[in-house]
Amino acid sequence: MSVALKLDNVTKTFTQNGKTIAAVDDLSLDIQPGEFFTFVGASGCGKTTTLRMIAGLETVSSGKILFDDQDVTNVTTQKRGIGMVFQDIALFPFMSIRDNIGYPLKVAGMPKSQIAQKVEAAADLLSITDKLSMRPTQLSGGQQQRVAIGRAIVKEPKILLLDEPLSALDARLRTEMRTEILRLHRRINATIVYVTHDQVEAMTMSSRVAIMEAGRAAQVDTPRQVFRAPRYESVATFIGTPAMNVWDMQVTGKAGQPVLQGGGMTVALTREDAAALDGFRWVRMGVRPAALKIVPQDEADFSAVLHLREPLGFEDECHLETADGTDIKLVGRVPDTLVEGASLHIAVDRADYCIFHPDTGKALRHGLAPLTAA
Amino acid sequence: MTREFAWRWMRFLWLAVGMLFVCFPLYWMAVTALTPRTELFRPPYDVIRFSYSLENIRELLSATQFLTFMGNSLIVALGTVVINVMASTLAGYALSRFEFRGKKTFVAATLWTYMFPPILLAIPLYLVFSYIGLRNSYGGLILAHVSISLPLNVWIMWQYFQVVPRSLEEAAWTSGASRLRALIEVLLPSALPGIISAAIFSFALSWNDFAFAFILQTDIAMFTLPVGLATFVEQSAIHWGLIMASSLIVSLPTFALVFFLQRYLMHGFSIGK
Ligand SMILES: Nc1ncnc2c1ncn2[C@@H]1O[C@H](COP(=O)(O)OP(=O)(O)OP(=O)(O)O)[C@@H](O)[C@H]1O
Ligand SMILES: [Mg+2]
Numbered sequence: 001m002s003v004a005l006k007l008d009n010v011t012k013t014f015t016q017n018g019k020t021i022a023a024v025d026d027l028s029l030d031i032q033p034g035e036f037f038t039f040v041g042a043s044g045c046g047k048t049t050t051l052r053m054i055a056g057l058e059t060v061s062s063g064k065i066l067f068d069d070q071d072v073t074n075v076t077t078q079k080r081g082i083g084m085v086f087q088d089i090a091l092f093p094f095m096s097i098r099d100n101i102g103y104p105l106k107v108a109g110m111p112k113s114q115i116a117q118k119v120e121a122a123a124d125l126l127s128i129t130d131k132l133s134m135r136p137t138q139l140s141g142g143q144q145q146r147v148a149i150g151r152a153i154v155k156e157p158k159i160l161l162l163d164e165p166l167s168a169l170d171a172r173l174r175t176e177m178r179t180e181i182l183r184l185h186r187r188i189n190a191t192i193v194y195v196t197h198d199q200v201e202a203m204t205m206s207s208r209v210a211i212m213e214a215g216r217a218a219q220v221d222t223p224r225q226v227f228r229a230p231r232y233e234s235v236a237t238f239i240g241t242p243a244m245n246v247w248d249m250q251v252t253g254k255a256g257q258p259v260l261q262g263g264g265m266t267v268a269l270t271r272e273d274a275a276a277l278d279g280f281r282w283v284r285m286g287v288r289p290a291a292l293k294i295v296p297q298d299e300a301d302f303s304a305v306l307h308l309r310e311p312l313g314f315e316d317e318c319h320l321e322t323a324d325g326t327d328i329k330l331v332g333r334v335p336d337t338l339v340e341g342a343s344l345h346i347a348v349d350r351a352d353y354c355i356f357h358p359d360t361g362k363a364l365r366h367g368l369a370p371l372t373a374a
Numbered sequence: 375m376t377r378e379f380a381w382r383w384m385r386f387l388w389l390a391v392g393m394l395f396v397c398f399p400l401y402w403m404a405v406t407a408l409t410p411r412t413e414l415f416r417p418p419y420d421v422i423r424f425s426y427s428l429e430n431i432r433e434l435l436s437a438t439q440f441l442t443f444m445g446n447s448l449i450v451a452l453g454t455v456v457i458n459v460m461a462s463t464l465a466g467y468a469l470s471r472f473e474f475r476g477k478k479t480f481v482a483a484t485l486w487t488y489m490f491p492p493i494l495l496a497i498p499l500y501l502v503f504s505y506i507g508l509r510n511s512y513g514g515l516i517l518a519h520v521s522i523s524l525p526l527n528v529w530i531m532w533q534y535f536q537v538v539p540r541s542l543e544e545a546a547w548t549s550g551a552s553r554l555r556a557l558i559e560v561l562l563p564s565a566l567p568g569i570i571s572a573a574i575f576s577f578a579l580s581w582n583d584f585a586f587a588f589i590l591q592t593d594i595a596m597f598t599l600p601v602g603l604a605t606f607v608e609q610s611a612i613h614w615g616l617i618m619a620s621s622l623i624v625s626l627p628t629f630a631l632v633f634f635l636q637r638y639l640m641h642g643f644s645i646g647k
Contacts, residue, residue, distance in 0.1 A: 055544075055548060057544055057547070057548075077544075077547045077548055078547055078548075078550050078551065078552060082548060083548065084544075084545070084548040086541040086544065086545060087541070088539060088541050090539060090541035090542050090544070090545040091545075092542065092545070092546075092560055092563075093564065094563045094564070103546070103549050103551075104549035104550055107546075107549055107550040107551045107555065108550055148545075151545070151549065152548075155549075155550075
């Protein structure tokens with residue numbers, strides 16, 4: 001099977017006020033046909049720039065872009081045959097919804113009757129059939145977003161690009177549209193490249209995600225893999241709410257039986273960890289809030305004081321303070337009898353933690369066995 | 375509450391006084407134009423009159439070159455409008471969408487040219503046009519009018535295109551439309567108020583210009599209205615009825631334009647603040 005979309009050492013530099021920055025820095029990745037591929041990352045990490053280069057709205061400074069093994073690096077936007085949904089929706093304000101959706105077909109010179117048919121079909125798919133003769137301003141945000149998607153898919157492009165399509169919508173609508181877009185992906189035969197800064201969107205929708213940091217992809221993996229086996233501390237803390245707890249810890253204990261100490265906590269590790277820790281005096285340990293458990297004293301790794309409970313509904317988010325004042329978070333079902341100020345005994349789930357390099361942040365070991373070889 | 379009320383009335387009063395100053399000459403013009411010559415110089419000069427006639431207007435159309443002047447004015451004004459709209463749209467688009475060397479200087483220069491009184495340009499233009507044979511031609515006068523109206527229009531259109539989101543145009547490109555097609559089908563409708571402002575502004579400027587037409591058009595057959603009307607004044611007996619009748623007709627298109635398109639005009643001058 002050919003690669004639907006290939007980025008080959010793509011770099012984009014901008015020069016502004018005499019300073020040159022690399023918005024996208026030597027990015028290489030393959031996206032398979034029919035994938036739902038997401039670029040996620042903090043603001044300014046180069047997601048939009050990457051998407052715009054794929055669309056041909058931005059030239060590359062160096063590197064190549066290939067669609068179906070064809071080099072399109074120097075092909076214009078018009079000839080790339082992609083569909084795109086813009087962050088600000090960008091519907092043509094003076095055209096009816098019907099004309100907006102049908103615009104790509106009109107440009108392609110399709111006969112009117114055929115356009116009408118295809119517009120109806122797209123509108124039907126997005127449940128906006130009754131809005132076709134209205135103007136964009138007469139529609140709600142969610143409806144406008146559907147129209148923008150309709151305009152992008154009406155020509156049945158092989159590659160559909162979406163730049164933060166849900167960021168302008170309120171929380172409820174966002175959840176709704178998430179499902180909608182997933183359903184759409186199942187029904188149309190397109191490779192979707194999606195950009196978002198919302199990790200929940202990235203995790204729930206994608207077949208694979210690229211976690212972007214300063215123009216580079218820190219990790220390209222399935223959402224599960226990214227969550228369970230983050231390659232870097234930065235990836236681990238970016239994905240997951242509340243964020244992973246990470247502390248500096250000193251490596252002590254006997255050979256083959258390492259013990260980590262720091263932040264008022266002591267965690268004895270296993271024989272398997274020993275090899276990964278070999279030669280390190282300090283490491284950073286990362287534990288997700290849900291991997292911390294309240295246990296009886298004799299099973300505990302350390303104790304902490306409960307500072308604040310925030311009910312999440314099913315579970316509580318607990319803010320804890322360890323012996324030396326380090327703040328950590330725990331998420332779980334906590335007995336109602338525990339009130340703020342209580343002293344708790346905490347254990348680290350030995351099947352779910354990470355150890356990171358103290359300087360580079362690279363993951364040295366995941367307590368949880370990776371799903372696939374990295 | 376009462377203070378606010380008082381303020382409102384004060385404002386109205388100011389406006390009313392202002393309106394009186396603006397409107398009375400206009401009213402007087404209209405009244406004079408419609409009063410027959412025989413009654414015009416017979417006191418008392420009533421502010422409110424009841425006997426009107428179209429005598430002046432009839433004379434204007436039959437016994438003078440008024441229609442020639444008006445034709446010239448229309449041709450020159452329309453030419454000025456067409457060139458202005460096309461050039462300012464393209465230039466404004468280029469300024470808003472492309473980075474190029476000397477852009478800042480260019481923009482500064484457009485406003486700077488606006489500082490010159492037209493008469494300062496008219497004399498050099500006379501020499502140049504004499505040399506290349508553009509004197510007493512429509513093309514020459516149109517060019518002269520464009521030279522004073524285009525800078526501001528380029529500036530207005532530039533402001534307009536800056537507020538039209540780029541993504542609108544990019545959405546057209548990703549839909550397959552070429553740059554030109556996107557400009558025409560997507561950008562222009564969004565910038566329509568700006569285009570209309572540019573058209574009105576250049577029409578009014580050309581229609582009302584005296585200095586250029588007076589200096590560049592030496593042949594009476596090529597006179598525009600403002601210059602042509604001046605010839606009425608020069609004639610031995612000043613015929614106020616004729617002058618006012620022609621002034622009335624001359625001011626009608628400007629009134630009509632401003633009246634029907636004022637919404638666009640206000641928008642054009644307030645944008646980019
Ligand atoms: N046209 C441009 N000129 C100069 N710098 C630019 C340009 N476009 C983007 N940049 C810079 O490139 C970097 C990446 O920008 P980009 O828009 O790709 O970020 P992003 O990941 O999409 O962020 P966000 O989540 O805020 O949309 C930023 O530092 C930005 O300032
Ligand atoms: Mg962006």
